[in-house]
Amino acid sequence: MSVKEEAKNLLGKGMDGVLFYQMKDGSAIPHLFTSKDIDEMPDVREIPDSERYPLSDILSKLLMRFSSAKFGIVARGCDERAIIELEKHQQIDTSRVSLIGFACSPELAKICSCSKPYTESLADEMNEAQEISRGIESVERMSTPARLGFWLSNFSVCVKCMGCRNICPLCFCKECSLQDEDLVESGVLPPSIPTFHLLRAIDMAGRCVMCGLCEEACPAGIPLRTLYGKVSEIVREELGYVPGTRGVKSPLEELGSSVGSDDDLKS
Amino acid sequence: MIDEEMVDYRTVPTVCPYCGAGCGMLLEVCSGEVIGVLPMKGHPSSKGSLCAKGWSSPEFLKSSNRLAKAILREEGEEKEVSLESALGLVVENLNRVLEKYGPEAVGFISSARCTNEENYLLEKFARTFAKTNNIDHCARL
Ligand code: SF4
Numbered sequence: 001m002s003v004k005e006e007a008k009n010l011l012g013k014g015m016d017g018v019l020f021y022q023m024k025d026g027s028a029i030p031h032l033f034t035s036k037d038i039d040e041m042p043d044v045r046e047i048p049d050s051e052r053y054p055l056s057d058i059l060s061k062l063l064m065r066f067s068s069a070k071f072g073i074v075a076r077g078c079d080e081r082a083i084i085e086l087e088k089h090q091q092i093d094t095s096r097v098s099l100i101g102f103a104c105s106p107e108l109a110k111i112c113s114c115s116k117p118y119t120e121s122l123a124d125e126m127n128e129a130q131e132i133s134r135g136i137e138s139v140e141r142m143s144t145p146a147r148l149g150f151w152l153s154n155f156s157v158c159v160k161c162m163g164c165r166n167i168c169p170l171c172f173c174k175e176c177s178l179q180d181e182d183l184v185e186s187g188v189l190p191p192s193i194p195t196f197h198l199l200r201a202i203d204m205a206g207r208c209v210m211c212g213l214c215e216e217a218c219p220a221g222i223p224l225r226t227l228y229g230k231v232s233e234i235v236r237e238e239l240g241y242v243p244g245t246r247g248v249k250s251p252l253e254e255l256g257s258s259v260g261s262d263d264d265l266k267s
Numbered sequence: 268m269i270d271e272e273m274v275d276y277r278t279v280p281t282v283c284p285y286c287g288a289g290c291g292m293l294l295e296v297c298s299g300e301v302i303g304v305l306p307m308k309g310h311p312s313s314k315g316s317l318c319a320k321g322w323s324s325p326e327f328l329k330s331s332n333r334l335a336k337a338i339l340r341e342e343g344e345e346k347e348v349s350l351e352s353a354l355g356l357v358v359e360n361l362n363r364v365l366e367k368y369g370p371e372a373v374g375f376i377s378s379a380r381c382t383n384e385e386n387y388l389l390e391k392f393a394r395t396f397a398k399t400n401n402i403d404h405c406a407r408l
């Protein structure tokens with residue numbers, strides 16, 4: 001069944017809209033389809049590989065804005081991982097979401113260095129996930145001074161557009177540490193080296209689902225996924241956690257739960 | 268299912284208004300209200316990136332400091348006028364000065380916040396209609 005047929009079924013079952021892409025002048029742009037325009041929903045193969053957007057983040061915004069509506073979403077592997085992770089941080093109420101999954105083209109999976117370019121519903125049909133390099137090894141092979149130089153020269157070309165933060169589906173905080181005057185001085189370019197980039201890397205630890213949207217949006221061409229990939233590697237090795245995995249508690253979920261509550265502090 | 272009229276989200280391709288580079292952006296529109304911006308991935312020149320100004324452009328859309336109406340200053344007094352009458356006044360005075368003093372007496376100032384195409388049009392207007400080379404832009408500070 002095509003995703004359009006599946007989306008029609010969801011609308012028939014009372015969903016208010018299905019989020020995917022609309023084709024406009026040859027480009028794919030995010031769009032919420034309703035029963036009025038569902039016939040215009042394109043097939044997944046029509047979506048150019050280079051045109052991915054943070055659909056999970058858009059879904060989160062829609063759920064908050066339309067607080068009783070139900071939505072479907074046509075999702076890639078990285079969209080699904082982001083949705084799973086966002087739910088753990090109470091940013092998405094999945095009881096109001098139905099997911100139609102699809103697999104990315106092998107070409108895109110390669111460009112993204114994605115180890116799971118499909119949704120869980122398709123996992124059985126897919127080949128065993130491959131361990132994929134994110135450029136971490138080549139950076140780690142450098143001598144310490146060379147590696148330091150590599151990162152410092154990359155950080156020095158940052159134009160502080162905030163694109164990496166803005167496009168990231170997992171960056172949902174209302175107050176952003178990157179805008180904290182005590183940490184990152186405002187009005188200075190490049191932004192505080194290396195604080196700005198390390199702050200974001202630390203914030204992404206245990207959250208980053210390796211969608212690569214930040215790296216794609218960076219006008220300075222900084223290998224952000226290599227940086228966040230390394231931080232993720234540490235979280236995986238030390239805490240055994242891979243963000244975007246269903247049924248596993250995030251080590252960050254402990255924050256804000258009973259651990260460290262005011263009562264604990266008093267006793 | 269909730270009221271269908273209410274649930275609406277679309278993205279509208281447009282050009283960033285901040286400078287002449289003309290990066291492609293998508294305005295995120297929810298039931299007629301702009302709620303955000305995304306860099307346009309398929310854009311031939313900006314290729315899915317925006318600068319700090321482009322990313323924050325929706326912020327000024329609803330700013331109360333924006334000049335939303337034409338304002339005429341007469342003898343130091345400012346008053347709101349319709350766009351039609353403001354443009355009429357410009358045409359009238361432009362023609363009057365051109366007739367009386369010739370093309371060298373008028374000049375045009377374009378803007379770095381217009382698109383490349385809009386600046387081109389003003390340049391054409393200056394040279395072909397007013398027949399003057401007196402054209403400059405606000406970025407020459
Ligand atoms: S790859 Fe970048 S945009 Fe995607 S989740 Fe990780 S930090 Fe966010």
Ligand code: SF4
Binds near residue numbers: 159219
């Ligand atoms: S997207 Fe790139 S240039 Fe922009 S703030 Fe992030 S790292 Fe810096």
